Amino acid sequence: SQQGEEDPQALSIQEGENATMNCSYKTSINNLQWYRQNSGRGLVHLILIRSNEREKHSGRLRVTLDTSKKSSSLLITASRAADTASYFCAPEGWGKLQFGAGTQVVVTP
Amino acid sequence: DAGVIQSPRHEVTEMGQEVTLRCKPISGHNSLFWYRQTMMRGLELLIYFNNNVPIDDSGMPEDRFSAKMPNASFSTLKIQPSEPRDSAVYFCASRYTGEGEQYFGPGTRLTVT
Numbered sequence: 001s002q003q004g005e006e007d008p009q010a011l012s013i014q015e016g017e018n019a020t021m022n023c024s025y026k027t028s029i030n031n032l033q034w035y036r037q038n039s040g041r042g043l044v045h046l047i048l049i050r051s052n053e054r055e056k057h058s059g060r061l062r063v064t065l066d067t068s069k070k071s072s073s074l075l076i077t078a079s080r081a082a083d084t085a086s087y088f089c090a091p092e093g094w095g096k097l098q099f100g101a102g103t104q105v106v107v108t109p
Numbered sequence: 110d111a112g113v114i115q116s117p118r119h120e121v122t123e124m125g126q127e128v129t130l131r132c133k134p135i136s137g138h139n140s141l142f143w144y145r146q147t148m149m150r151g152l153e154l155l156i157y158f159n160n161n162v163p164i165d166d167s168g169m170p171e172d173r174f175s176a177k178m179p180n181a182s183f184s185t186l187k188i189q190p191s192e193p194r195d196s197a198v199y200f201c202a203s204r205y206t207g208e209g210e211q212y213f214g215p216g217t218r219l220t221v222t
Contacts, residue, residue: 030208042113042200042213043152088152092208095140096165099152
Protein backbone atom coordinates (compact mmCIF):
# COMPACT_ATOMS: atom_id res chain seq x y z
CA SER A 1 0.00 0.00 0.00
CA GLN A 2 1.18 3.54 -0.65
CA GLN A 3 -0.60 4.67 2.50
CA GLY A 4 1.47 6.98 4.62
CA GLU A 5 2.28 6.07 8.20
CA GLU A 6 3.16 8.93 10.51
CA ASP A 7 5.40 8.84 13.52
CA PRO A 8 4.99 9.80 16.30
CA GLN A 9 1.25 9.45 16.82
CA ALA A 10 1.28 12.37 19.22
CA LEU A 11 3.67 15.20 20.01
CA SER A 12 3.52 17.78 22.77
CA ILE A 13 5.85 20.77 22.68
CA GLN A 14 6.11 24.33 23.96
CA GLU A 15 5.81 27.45 21.88
CA GLY A 16 9.05 28.33 20.17
CA GLU A 17 10.25 24.75 19.94
CA ASN A 18 10.54 22.82 16.68
CA ALA A 19 8.22 19.94 15.84
CA THR A 20 9.35 17.06 13.66
CA MET A 21 7.17 14.27 12.37
CA ASN A 22 8.00 11.46 10.01
CA CYS A 23 6.15 9.54 7.33
CA SER A 24 6.87 6.21 5.72
CA TYR A 25 5.22 4.56 2.73
CA LYS A 26 5.65 1.37 0.77
CA THR A 27 5.32 1.88 -2.99
CA SER A 28 6.56 4.29 -5.65
CA ILE A 29 4.90 7.69 -5.70
CA ASN A 30 4.53 10.76 -7.91
CA ASN A 31 4.57 13.16 -5.01
CA LEU A 32 3.96 13.34 -1.29
CA GLN A 33 1.76 15.91 0.37
CA TRP A 34 1.28 17.12 3.92
CA TYR A 35 -2.03 18.35 5.28
CA ARG A 36 -3.18 19.87 8.56
CA GLN A 37 -6.53 19.35 10.24
CA ASN A 38 -7.79 21.45 13.09
CA SER A 39 -10.33 19.78 15.34
CA GLY A 40 -13.71 19.52 13.66
CA ARG A 41 -12.51 21.04 10.39
CA GLY A 42 -11.57 19.90 6.92
CA LEU A 43 -8.01 19.24 5.87
CA VAL A 44 -5.82 22.07 4.64
CA HIS A 45 -2.96 21.49 2.22
CA LEU A 46 0.44 22.54 3.56
CA ILE A 47 3.06 21.49 1.06
CA LEU A 48 3.74 19.13 -1.84
CA ILE A 49 7.10 17.60 -2.65
CA ARG A 50 7.63 15.79 -5.94
CA SER A 51 9.40 12.46 -6.20
CA ASN A 52 12.43 14.08 -7.85
CA GLU A 53 12.81 16.66 -5.08
CA ARG A 54 14.69 16.12 -1.84
CA GLU A 55 13.77 19.17 0.21
CA LYS A 56 11.23 21.95 0.11
CA HIS A 57 10.50 24.98 2.27
CA SER A 58 7.38 27.02 2.83
CA GLY A 59 7.48 29.64 5.55
CA ARG A 60 8.19 27.83 8.83
CA LEU A 61 7.72 24.43 7.17
CA ARG A 62 10.51 22.25 5.88
CA VAL A 63 9.80 18.95 4.15
CA THR A 64 12.29 16.31 3.10
CA LEU A 65 11.77 13.28 0.92
CA ASP A 66 13.99 10.23 0.61
CA THR A 67 12.57 7.97 -2.07
CA SER A 68 15.27 5.34 -1.50
CA LYS A 69 14.04 4.93 2.08
CA LYS A 70 10.43 5.69 1.17
CA SER A 71 10.22 8.28 3.91
CA SER A 72 9.49 11.94 4.42
CA SER A 73 9.70 14.36 7.32
CA LEU A 74 7.89 17.57 8.18
CA LEU A 75 9.60 20.14 10.39
CA ILE A 76 7.71 23.06 11.86
CA THR A 77 10.12 25.62 13.23
CA ALA A 78 9.40 28.09 16.03
CA SER A 79 6.02 26.53 16.77
CA ARG A 80 3.04 28.58 17.88
CA ALA A 81 -0.09 27.67 19.80
CA ALA A 82 -1.99 28.03 16.51
CA ASP A 83 0.01 25.11 15.10
CA THR A 84 -1.95 22.77 17.39
CA ALA A 85 -3.60 20.34 14.97
CA SER A 86 -3.32 16.90 13.42
CA TYR A 87 -0.84 16.55 10.58
CA PHE A 88 -1.21 13.97 7.83
CA CYS A 89 1.14 12.80 5.13
CA ALA A 90 -0.40 11.60 1.90
CA PRO A 91 1.68 9.84 -0.72
CA GLU A 92 0.16 10.21 -4.17
CA GLY A 93 0.14 7.63 -6.90
CA TRP A 94 -2.34 6.93 -9.71
CA GLY A 95 -4.09 10.19 -8.93
CA LYS A 96 -5.05 9.14 -5.39
CA LEU A 97 -3.87 10.26 -1.98
CA GLN A 98 -3.53 7.65 0.75
CA PHE A 99 -3.65 9.32 4.13
CA GLY A 100 -2.03 7.94 7.22
CA ALA A 101 -3.45 8.08 10.73
CA GLY A 102 -1.79 11.41 11.42
CA THR A 103 0.32 12.99 14.14
CA GLN A 104 -1.52 14.99 16.79
CA VAL A 105 0.57 18.02 17.72
CA VAL A 106 -0.17 20.10 20.80
CA VAL A 107 1.73 23.35 21.26
CA THR A 108 1.42 24.85 24.71
CA PRO A 109 2.04 28.55 25.38
CA ASP B 110 -13.96 31.77 -4.10
CA ALA B 111 -16.32 30.06 -1.65
CA GLY B 112 -14.28 26.87 -1.51
CA VAL B 113 -15.77 23.39 -1.54
CA ILE B 114 -19.30 23.47 -0.19
CA GLN B 115 -20.90 20.52 1.57
CA SER B 116 -24.39 20.07 2.89
CA PRO B 117 -25.74 19.32 5.33
CA ARG B 118 -23.04 20.00 7.90
CA HIS B 119 -24.67 17.67 10.39
CA GLU B 120 -27.10 14.83 9.81
CA VAL B 121 -28.72 12.62 12.40
CA THR B 122 -30.86 9.79 11.11
CA GLU B 123 -32.25 6.47 12.19
CA MET B 124 -30.97 3.14 11.01
CA GLY B 125 -32.60 2.10 7.76
CA GLN B 126 -33.19 5.60 6.47
CA GLU B 127 -31.72 6.95 3.26
CA VAL B 128 -29.05 9.63 3.60
CA THR B 129 -27.88 11.95 0.85
CA LEU B 130 -24.78 14.08 1.22
CA ARG B 131 -24.07 16.89 -1.23
CA CYS B 132 -20.97 18.57 -2.53
CA LYS B 133 -20.25 21.55 -4.74
CA PRO B 134 -16.60 21.59 -5.88
CA ILE B 135 -14.56 24.69 -6.57
CA SER B 136 -15.44 26.15 -9.95
CA GLY B 137 -13.01 25.00 -12.61
CA HIS B 138 -11.85 21.94 -10.71
CA ASN B 139 -12.51 18.75 -12.63
CA SER B 140 -11.59 16.09 -10.10
CA LEU B 141 -13.77 15.34 -7.11
CA PHE B 142 -13.13 13.02 -4.19
CA TRP B 143 -15.30 11.61 -1.41
CA TYR B 144 -13.60 10.57 1.85
CA ARG B 145 -14.82 9.14 5.15
CA GLN B 146 -13.07 9.79 8.46
CA THR B 147 -13.52 7.75 11.62
CA MET B 148 -11.40 7.27 14.71
CA MET B 149 -11.01 3.58 13.98
CA ARG B 150 -10.18 3.69 10.26
CA GLY B 151 -8.81 7.19 9.78
CA LEU B 152 -9.35 8.97 6.48
CA GLU B 153 -10.48 6.64 3.69
CA LEU B 154 -10.96 7.46 0.02
CA LEU B 155 -14.38 6.22 -1.06
CA ILE B 156 -14.57 7.26 -4.71
CA TYR B 157 -13.21 9.86 -7.08
CA PHE B 158 -14.37 11.40 -10.34
CA ASN B 159 -12.50 13.00 -13.22
CA ASN B 160 -14.61 15.16 -15.55
CA ASN B 161 -17.79 13.81 -13.89
CA VAL B 162 -16.81 10.19 -14.62
CA PRO B 163 -16.17 7.78 -11.72
CA ILE B 164 -12.58 6.62 -11.99
CA ASP B 165 -12.06 4.52 -8.89
CA ASP B 166 -14.81 3.36 -6.53
CA SER B 167 -12.81 0.59 -4.90
CA GLY B 168 -13.13 2.32 -1.53
CA MET B 169 -16.92 2.27 -1.49
CA PRO B 170 -17.74 -0.04 1.43
CA GLU B 171 -20.67 -1.91 -0.08
CA ASP B 172 -23.67 -1.65 -2.35
CA ARG B 173 -25.49 0.51 0.16
CA PHE B 174 -23.22 3.36 -0.92
CA SER B 175 -23.56 5.11 -4.26
CA ALA B 176 -22.15 8.34 -5.66
CA LYS B 177 -23.08 10.44 -8.64
CA MET B 178 -21.75 13.50 -10.37
CA PRO B 179 -24.40 14.67 -12.84
CA ASN B 180 -22.44 17.80 -13.75
CA ALA B 181 -19.21 19.59 -13.01
CA SER B 182 -20.64 21.57 -10.12
CA PHE B 183 -22.49 18.96 -8.09
CA SER B 184 -22.00 15.53 -6.58
CA THR B 185 -23.97 13.35 -4.19
CA LEU B 186 -23.08 10.46 -1.92
CA LYS B 187 -26.06 8.34 -0.96
CA ILE B 188 -26.34 5.67 1.70
CA GLN B 189 -29.40 3.44 1.53
CA PRO B 190 -30.20 1.93 3.97
CA SER B 191 -28.00 3.60 6.57
CA GLU B 192 -26.50 1.67 9.50
CA PRO B 193 -24.93 2.83 12.79
CA ARG B 194 -21.47 1.84 11.53
CA ASP B 195 -21.82 4.46 8.79
CA SER B 196 -21.51 7.16 11.43
CA ALA B 197 -18.49 9.26 10.45
CA VAL B 198 -17.43 12.58 9.02
CA TYR B 199 -17.69 12.59 5.23
CA PHE B 200 -15.45 14.98 3.32
CA CYS B 201 -15.59 16.09 -0.27
CA ALA B 202 -12.48 17.48 -1.97
CA SER B 203 -11.75 18.85 -5.41
CA ARG B 204 -8.78 19.80 -7.55
CA TYR B 205 -7.65 20.18 -11.12
CA THR B 206 -7.31 16.84 -12.89
CA GLY B 207 -3.96 15.17 -12.66
CA GLU B 208 -2.18 15.42 -9.38
CA GLY B 209 -1.54 17.95 -6.71
CA GLU B 210 -3.23 19.83 -3.93
CA GLN B 211 -6.76 18.86 -2.97
CA TYR B 212 -9.15 21.37 -1.47
CA PHE B 213 -11.36 19.94 1.23
CA GLY B 214 -14.84 20.95 2.25
CA PRO B 215 -15.83 21.37 5.90
CA GLY B 216 -17.33 17.88 6.04
CA THR B 217 -20.70 16.39 6.95
CA ARG B 218 -20.91 14.76 10.35
CA LEU B 219 -23.29 11.81 10.01
CA THR B 220 -24.77 10.06 13.01
CA VAL B 221 -26.92 6.99 12.45
CA THR B 222 -28.81 5.84 15.54
